[in-house]
Amino acid sequence: MRERQTERQRxxxxxxxxxxxxxxxxxxxxxxxxxxxxxxxxxxxxxLLTAALARTYAHWDPERGEDxxxxxxxxxxxxxxxxxWRYHRHRDRATGVLARLTPQERLVLVLRxxxxxxxxxxxxxxxxxxxxxxxxxxxxxATMRSAPAGARRVRPRAGAEGVT
Amino acid sequence: xxxPDRKEAEVRRLLEGPHPPVPPELTVRATELGLxxxxxxxxxxxxxxxxxxxAAVAFTVWAARVHPWVAPPSTVAPPVEGL
Numbered sequence: 001m002r003e004r005q006t007e008r009q010r011x012x013x014x015x016x017x018x019x020x021x022x023x024x025x026x027x028x029x030x031x032x033x034x035x036x037x038x039x040x041x042x043x044x045x046x047x048l049l050t051a052a053l054a055r056t057y058a059h060w061d062p063e064r065g066e067d068x069x070x071x072x073x074x075x076x077x078x079x080x081x082x083x084x085w086r087y088h089r090h091r092d093r094a095t096g097v098l099a100r101l102t103p104q105e106r107l108v109l110v111l112r113x114x115x116x117x118x119x120x121x122x123x124x125x126x127x128x129x130x131x132x133x134x135x136x137x138x139x140x141x142a143t144m145r146s147a148p149a150g151a152r153r154v155r156p157r158a159g160a161e162g163v164t
Numbered sequence: 165x166x167x168p169d170r171k172e173a174e175v176r177r178l179l180e181g182p183h184p185p186v187p188p189e190l191t192v193r194a195t196e197l198g199l200x201x202x203x204x205x206x207x208x209x210x211x212x213x214x215x216x217x218x219a220a221v222a223f224t225v226w227a228a229r230v231h232p233w234v235a236p237p238s239t240v241a242p243p244v245e246g247l
């Protein structure tokens with residue numbers, strides 16, 4: 001009984017390792033976009049991803065037919081959403097591609113455009129009606145196109161700055 | 165390609181940008197953390213069973229001593245004597 005358990009544990013560990021080797025890069029890219037950090041200094045993104053992956057490891061059971069990638073992304077989104085106020089406060093440090101957006105706009109933009117998640121699924125993930133998701137996405141796209149990609153912290157954005 | 169699609173594609177290209185390098189210790193750290201989570205969960209389950217078991221034992225001992233199913237002797241009518 002005990003031997004069979006350790007054998008299964010070892011197999012899970014191997015599968016998990018293979019999963020991280022394959023999907024880690026893409027997940028870390030998504031996490032870094034979410035936190036708005038530059039790719040070279042993405043400590044927050046790494047921490048988020050490590051915690052999300054740990055949950056995936058603890059629940060590892062591919063026989064249940066769950067996609068580990070989806071699971072990890074879901075965990076990542078939940079973690080980011082529940083700690084987003086921290087990222088709000090550290091706006092000055094966010095100098096990544098999406099630094100000009102609010103955490104919520106980043107979340108929607110990354111899920112919709114970079115990860116290609118359907119609007120309804122995004123809405124379910126972050127608990128908003130899908131019309132609202134569409135509005136946020138459109139606004140985020142407009143913001144991204146309104147200023148050159150290289151320029152950082154160009155103009156104070158009304159609404160979003162007022163909240164912090 | 166319609167206009168909104170073109171805008172989306174433009175931003176999508178921006179998002180594609182340079183990918184951050186994956187730190188080599190990512191798997192190890194995630195595994196460690198995951199194992200810790202598993203251990204904690206196992207400990208919590210064990211504690212729950214322990215509490216349940218203790219409650220069951222306590223109830224059995226109490227029931228065996230007090231016999232709560234036996235009706236207490238009536239205190240209304242006097243005992244019948246000398247029939």
